[in-house]
Amino acid sequence: MATTKYSRQREAIKEYLSHSKEHPTADTIYMDIRETYPNISLGTVYRNLNLLVDKGEVMKIIGMDGSDRYDGNTQHHYHFLCNKCQRVLDIDMDSIDRINDIANKNFPGKVEGHVTYFYGKCNECE
Amino acid sequence: MATTKYSRQREAIKEYLSHSKEHPTADTIYMDIRETYPNISLGTVYRNLNLLVDKGEVMKIIGMDGSDRYDGNTQHHYHFLCNKCQRVLDIDMDSIDRINDIANKNFPGKVEGHVTYFYGKCNECE
DNA sequence: GCTTATAATAATAATGATTATTATTTTAAC
DNA sequence: GTTAAAATAATAATCATTATTATTATAAGC
Numbered sequence: 342m343a344t345t346k347y348s349r350q351r352e353a354i355k356e357y358l359s360h361s362k363e364h365p366t367a368d369t370i371y372m373d374i375r376e377t378y379p380n381i382s383l384g385t386v387y388r389n390l391n392l393l394v395d396k397g398e399v400m401k402i403i404g405m406d407g408s409d410r411y412d413g414n415t416q417h418h419y420h421f422l423c424n425k426c427q428r429v430l431d432i433d434m435d436s437i438d439r440i441n442d443i444a445n446k447n448f449p450g451k452v453e454g455h456v457t458y459f460y461g462k463c464n465e466c467e
Numbered sequence: 468m469a470t471t472k473y474s475r476q477r478e479a480i481k482e483y484l485s486h487s488k489e490h491p492t493a494d495t496i497y498m499d500i501r502e503t504y505p506n507i508s509l510g511t512v513y514r515n516l517n518l519l520v521d522k523g524e525v526m527k528i529i530g531m532d533g534s535d536r537y538d539g540n541t542q543h544h545y546h547f548l549c550n551k552c553q554r555v556l557d558i559d560m561d562s563i564d565r566i567n568d569i570a571n572k573n574f575p576g577k578v579e580g581h582v583t584y585f586y587g588k589c590n591e592c593e
Numbered sequence: 594g595c596t597t598a599t600a601a602t603a604a605t606a607a608t609g610a611t612t613a614t615t616a617t618t619t620t621a622a623c
Numbered sequence: 624g625t626t627a628a629a630a631t632a633a634t635a636a637t638c639a640t641t642a643t644t645a646t647t648a649t650a651a652g653c
């Protein structure tokens with residue numbers, strides 16, 4: 342795959358993710374985009390999601406239940422996983438990068454970053 | 468399943484995990500325990516791992532590649548995921564629970580805890 | 594120690610998410 | 624417009640995990 346050609350399906354996926362706040366799974370994206378493109382294939386959704394993740398235009402989040410979810414916002418931000426409704430929500434707080442330094446002091450290899458998920462109950466489930 | 472009966476297979480899994488520092492996958496555990504119990508079944512390994520996780524005797528770690536790994540040490544400690552060899556290693560550092568408070572101040576629901584993975588290159592891969 | 598009820602097992606089938614294959618269709622350069 | 628390369632839809636294949644079921648092991652009561 343030398344050059345990347347335009348595809349309306351990929352555009353639809355980008356468009357969809359840029360407006361979604363739901364951190365959807367590949368299957369959810371597939372189901373929803375089928376409303377506009379009735380014969381888009383699930384394989385196409387997966388392939389384009391991986392492509393967009395590789396290009397850094399989309400972020401993949403692995404939930405604590407192991408499910409892959411996608412986020413159109415690639416700016417660094419924290420995620421909250423609700424133990425009850427299993428939704429993934431955003432937390433708007435400053436990055437705590439200094440914990441990388443703490444980790445580096447206590448580890449022989451090279452710590453380049455960290456991934457933190459918060460969990461608990463969202464306000465709707467409380 | 469009212470009461471839990473003894474099984475030598477489950478004991479072997481506990482024993483194995485209590486000595487392992489490798490954070491093995493279910494399949495690795497299966498392969499290794501087959502040396503001593505040649506006809507243990509992979510289903511038995513999975514069932515007992517889930518049982519031990521439910522009882523809190525074993526910890527399940529979901530790696531960034533989505534693979535499930537198991538840890539016999541249930542004391543809180545941080546994990547490091549090597550981007551190159553995909554191994555999961557321990558980092559010996561104090562818990563940074565105060566970030567839960569920071570998150571709680573910035574989130575409408577109830578933050579009960581967090582999971583943090585560090586990543587980068589381990590000293591063998593550097 | 595023997596009987597009996599129940600849990601655990603081994604073997605295997607089933608499931609679910611993701612990736613690979615392939616013939617056909619789109620895209621975009623010439 | 625032609626043409627080569629990339630993307631697609633449909634489908635098959637893969638991989639990890641869970642479910643099913645007939646058989647075996649455990650442990651309690653006699």
